[in-house]
């Protein structure tokens with residue numbers, strides 16, 4: 352039997368929700384994958400445990416204060432240990448890496464993703480913020496370096512799966528499904544006093560804190576609209592959102608003949624993670640299967656963008672173009688962090704985003720340096736707005 356060449360994977364953010372599920376996929380398929388790099392920001396205990404199990408070539412701990420502890424645990428196993436933000440951007444360039452999974456959260460994903468693309472590494476992209484901040488730059492770079500970006504986000508993986516075999520057929524529109532989050536159907540009066548504990552209870556998905564808050568505020572769907580624009584080269588008018596509380600249909604493509612294709616299954620991120628790592632192949636899994644009889648009703652509703660203003664703000668950022676989505680993202684990252692510390696209210700998050708979109712300098716054709724400056728300026732203005 353022909354031996355399959357193992358794919359050597361770098362996981363940026365291996366200690367998070369996506370990172371740990373990616374490791375489960377790898378553990379179930381040891382003949383196909385080898386872990387090359389693991390990274391974490393603060394969780395050095397889990398990073399060490401993962402490194403002992405998966406024996407990567409190198410690890411990066413973002414917070415340099417943890418370097419000694421990680422080094423002491425892993426050096427004797429012949430695992431290279433690096434620390435700090437710059438190390439992330441260096442490590443992705445290692446010759447031995449075949450695929451970089453960007454499973455870290457937030458703006459921090461941008462620079463390592465650029466460096467990975469410039470080194471010709473295919474990207475399995477979970478870190479949607481990278482495309483929200485700098486979609487134009489990233490897609491241009493990917494084209495220049497001939498690098499594929501495989502979506503991990505469940506909706507975008509669904510679209511991608513619907514497009515397999517259809518890449519020559521123009522898309523009329525796509526429909527991204529949204530669960531509606533824990534506050535679906537609630538009004539502004541109710542939302543005034545909701546707590547982070549309530550917002551962190553997603554009805555269908557178990558995810559990291561930042562994306563869970565984004566789902567509750569519908570910012571996640573706004574970020575996904577922007578992510579879809581860049582991944583699939585669409586106009587804003589071609590991207591719709593529909594609320595589908597069961598999260599079984601993960602998204603839909605409509606072609607120019609009117610035919611619609613949808614991808615469905617139980618809400619489980621291991622499938623999109625695995626598909627991004629094995630494309631174009633599908634490999635056998637023992638993930639639980641969807642049964643129609645357990646879901647007699649799959650339902651759909653209009654998204655309430657008057658109450659959940661973030662989705663409308665994201666469409667507005669997309670319409671304005673330039674660095675506006677970078678402003679939206681940075682303001683939202685500050686707002687979510689402050690909400691998680693009980694320093695602003697749930698509805699206050701949209702106020703911060705809106706204020707930053709009005710106040711931060713607009714740049715029509717941003718360079719990488721402009722994005723860096725915009726991110727910094729927005730964070731300052733967001734903090735001033737909150738104080």
Ligand SMILES: NC(=O)C1=CN([C@@H]2O[C@H](COP(=O)(O)OP(=O)(O)OC[C@H]3O[C@@H](n4cnc5c(N)ncnc54)[C@H](OP(=O)(O)O)[C@@H]3O)[C@@H](O)[C@H]2O)C=CC1
Nearest residue numbers: 364366367368369391392393394455456459477478558559
């Ligand atoms: N979770 C999900 O189901 C889905 C997630 N996504 C996207 O995937 C990305 C990851 O999400 P998720 O796994 O939920 O997030 P988590 O918060 O669970 O994990 C984040 C990971 O990134 C690391 N990290 C945090 N901050 C930094 C930083 N500043 N620099 C470098 N690394 C950092 C964390 O390390 P440490 O543990 O040490 O803090 C952790 O490994 C996000 O962009 C999210 O939007 C998309 C679709 C679904």
Ligand SMILES: CC(=O)[C@@H](O)[C@H](O)COP(=O)(O)O
Nearest residue numbers: 504505529530531532566571
């Ligand atoms: C699993 C995944 O892809 C998340 O982005 C999920 O879609 C969040 O659910 P919402 O639809 O509530 O934003």
Ligand SMILES: [Mn+2]
Nearest residue numbers: 504505506575
């Ligand atoms: Mn998603």
